[in-house]
Amino acid sequence: MGLKLPKVPMDMKNWARCKRAGNLIFMGTTGPWPITNKTVEGKKRGAIGRELTVEEGRFTCKMCALSMLAALKNELGDLDKIDQIVKIEVYINSIGGESGPYIKVADAASDFFIELFGENGRATRTITPNFSDVSIELDMIVSVKD
Amino acid sequence: MGLKLPKVPMDMKNWARCKRAGNLIFMGTTGPWPITNKTVEGKKRGAIGRELTVEEGRFTCKMCALSMLAALKNELGDLDKIDQIVKIEVYINSIGGESGPYIKVADAASDFFIELFGENGRATRTITPNFSDVSIELDMIVSVKD
Amino acid sequence: MGLKLPKVPMDMKNWARCKRAGNLIFMGTTGPWPITNKTVEGKKRGAIGRELTVEEGRFTCKMCALSMLAALKNELGDLDKIDQIVKIEVYINSIGGESGPYIKVADAASDFFIELFGENGRATRTITPNFSDVSIELDMIVSVKD
Numbered sequence: 533m534g535l536k537l538p539k540v541p542m543d544m545k546n547w548a549r550c551k552r553a554g555n556l557i558f559m560g561t562t563g564p565w566p567i568t569n570k571t572v573e574g575k576k577r578g579a580i581g582r583e584l585t586v587e588e589g590r591f592t593c594k595m596c597a598l599s600m601l602a603a604l605k606n607e608l609g610d611l612d613k614i615d616q617i618v619k620i621e622v623y624i625n626s627i628g629g630e631s632g633p634y635i636k637v638a639d640a641a642s643d644f645f646i647e648l649f650g651e652n653g654r655a656t657r658t659i660t661p662n663f664s665d666v667s668i669e670l671d672m673i674v675s676v677k678d
Numbered sequence: 679m680g681l682k683l684p685k686v687p688m689d690m691k692n693w694a695r696c697k698r699a700g701n702l703i704f705m706g707t708t709g710p711w712p713i714t715n716k717t718v719e720g721k722k723r724g725a726i727g728r729e730l731t732v733e734e735g736r737f738t739c740k741m742c743a744l745s746m747l748a749a750l751k752n753e754l755g756d757l758d759k760i761d762q763i764v765k766i767e768v769y770i771n772s773i774g775g776e777s778g779p780y781i782k783v784a785d786a787a788s789d790f791f792i793e794l795f796g797e798n799g800r801a802t803r804t805i806t807p808n809f810s811d812v813s814i815e816l817d818m819i820v821s822v823k824d
Numbered sequence: 825m826g827l828k829l830p831k832v833p834m835d836m837k838n839w840a841r842c843k844r845a846g847n848l849i850f851m852g853t854t855g856p857w858p859i860t861n862k863t864v865e866g867k868k869r870g871a872i873g874r875e876l877t878v879e880e881g882r883f884t885c886k887m888c889a890l891s892m893l894a895a896l897k898n899e900l901g902d903l904d905k906i907d908q909i910v911k912i913e914v915y916i917n918s919i920g921g922e923s924g925p926y927i928k929v930a931d932a933a934s935d936f937f938i939e940l941f942g943e944n945g946r947a948t949r950t951i952t953p954n955f956s957d958v959s960i961e962l963d964m965i966v967s968v969k970d
Contacts, residue, residue, distance in 0.1 A: 546934040547949040551910045553848055553967040556699055558911045560948035618697045619704045621950070624809055631810035642692040656706035657693040658767070658817050661809045663916055663953045664923035671950050675699040702845055764843045765850045770955055777956035788838040802852035803839040804913070804963050807955045821845040 535611075535648075537602040538566040538595075550607040555615070555676055561623060561669040562603060564595035577665045579625040584667055586633045590640035593622065596670035597641040601648075604674065613676050617645045617655040621671040625662040634659055641670060681757075681794075683748040684712040684741075696753040701761070701822055707769060707815040708749060710741035723811045725771040730813055732779045736786035739768065742816035743787040747794075750820065759822050763791045763801040767817035771808040780805055787816060827903075827940075829894040830858040830887075842899040847907070847968055853915060853961040854895060856887035869957045871917040876959055878925045882932035885914065888962035889933040893940075896966065905968050909937045909947040913963035917954040926951055933962060 540562065542549055551558050567574035572595065580589040597620075605611055622638040638659050645653035655672075662669060686708065688695055697704050713720035718741065726735040743766075751757055768784040784805050791799035801818075808815060832854065834841055843850050859866035864887065872881040889912075897903055914930040930951050937945035947964075954961060 546931045546938070546946075547912075548946045549948065551908060551948045553908065553910050553965075554700065554846065556848075558948050558965065560911075561950045616697060616699065618699050619706075620693075623950075623952075626809045628809075629811055631812055634809055639692045646692070654692075654694045656695065656697045656704050658707045658769075659809050660769075661807055661953055663918045663920075663926055663951050665921055666923055673699075673704065700846065762843060762845065764845050765852075766839075772955040774955075775957055777958055780955055785838045792838070800838075800840045802841065802843045802850050804853045804915075805955050806915075807953055819845075819850065 535601065537605055538569060538571065538599055540565045540599050540602040542603065542606050549603040555678065557607065557674050557676060559600065559603065559672045561671045562596060562599045563666055563669050564592045565599040565602070566595045567592060575667055578667050579627045580633055580637055580667070581627045581629070586636050589637035589668060592668045593637050593640040594644050596668050597644045600670055600672050608676065614649065615675040615677045616652045617649060617672065618675050619656045619673040621658045621660060623660050623662045623669040623671065625665060625667045637668065681747065683751055684715060684717065684745055686711045686745050686748040688749065688752050695749040701824065703750070703753065703820050703822060705746060705749065705818045707817045708742060708745045709812055709815050710738045711745040711748070712741045713738060721813055724813050725773050726779055726783055726813070727773045727775070732782050735783035735814060738814045739783050739786040739816070740790050742814055743790045746816055746818050754822065760795065761821040761823045762798045763795060763818065764821050765802045765819040767804045767806060769806050769808045769815040769817065771811060771813045783814065827893065829897055830861060830863065830891055832857045832891050832894040834895065834898050841895040847970065849899065849966050849968060851892060851895065851964045853963045854888060854891045855958055855961050856884045857891040857894065858887045859884060867959055870959050871919050872925055872929055872959070873919045873921070878928050881929035881960060884960045885929050885932040886936050888960050889936045892962055892964050900968065906941065907967040907969045908944045909941060909964065910967050911948045911965040913950045913952060915952050915954045915961040915963065917957060917959045929960065
């Protein structure tokens with residue numbers, strides 16, 4: 533797909549980035565690794581509407597999506613083995629209020645997957661408040677081809 | 679089942695209401711569409727214990743459940759194709775404190791599915807705080823018959 | 825496995841502790857039942873970093889993991905039928921700030937499952953803020969052997 537994927541650590545002591553059960557791969561929450569690695573600008577910490585503008589949130593959210601693909605590449609060897617992006621769960625450091633700005637942030641990941649996988653990339657979605665000061669994290673379920 | 683189902687938009691640009699993988703259907707969070715459409719009274723915004731009483735929360739939660747069934751009807755053609763309600767995830771705009779009132783709110787969806795599907799409707803459940811000022815949203819996993 | 829499992833109620837009126845779909849078992853959030861039953865010391869209520877130290881949080885989190893296994897024992901008859909711990913979702917009563925302390929709390933459940941099930945117990949993971957004053961709750965997806 534011609535993507536430049538970030539380096540994402542896969543050898544965590546306590547948990548797994550990907551776990552396959554049948555044709556489903558469940559993933560764990562992943563932050564915006566390109567930002568963490570400081571290979572790109574962006575804000576890893578802070579709330580949307582306070583420390584981050586919606587545009588900064590969208591950029592950060594897309595970096596999370598890219599990190600998810602890096603983890604899947606590591607797991608599958610080839611991203612072409614992905615059948616569908618079944619679900620994305622966007623964790624947003626939120627200050628509450630109207631849902632509009634947060635939906636725009638989450639759309640950045642959704643749109644990215646649709647761009648790459650077409651209708652198979654149009655996933656179901658939840659948005660959840662984050663438990664810490666990390667701005668955005670992403671969690672996913674994907675299905676793989678037989 | 680003789681249910682009067684609300685009209686729920688199914689053609690979102692960025693995400694899908696339902697995604698099937700094998701015999702499972704993963705869904706995205708859905709709000710209380712009958713209230714959103716102003717076809718019934720109710721409170722779409724505000725926290726349980728502040729803007730909404732527990733009873734208002736229960737009504738809103740049931741409207742979310744009805745919206746979920748409308749989305750599934752659209753996807754499956756016939757709700758009789760549902761095998762089990764596997765899991766419901768209730769997103770509640772919460773002010774913290776004792777869990778009792780929030781559990782009563784979530785029970786409104788749980789009871790509704792048990793009423794419709796019997797033991798197959800008795801789902802596993804999580805309750806999560808909402809990220810915005812929307813009072814209640816619902817997310818689900820259902821299994822379908824072969 | 826020689827575990828002393830707590831008594832966890834399985835006959836809830838409104839929801840199910842376990843729901844099987846194919847080879848997956850989806851579970852509902854479970855609190856730290858040994859503490860609830862007052863068979864061990866611990867803090868069922870309060871936030872990490874305010875009412876609970878990280879060590880108290882870790883202990884409580886492990887009690888949640890033990891409660892999950894009790895529910896699975898009840899469902900499966902034998903914990904040896906578990907193939908993989910696919911995912912754990914840790915709900916933490918959080919005061920925000922740095923993610924480090926919360927990760928240490930969640931690690932207590934992750935490490936416990938790795939200790940019991942080896943690499944098959946190394947699950948994917950999410951951490952989510954809790955909706956009420958309950959300190960820790962746990963949710964899980966496991967796969968079972970054919």
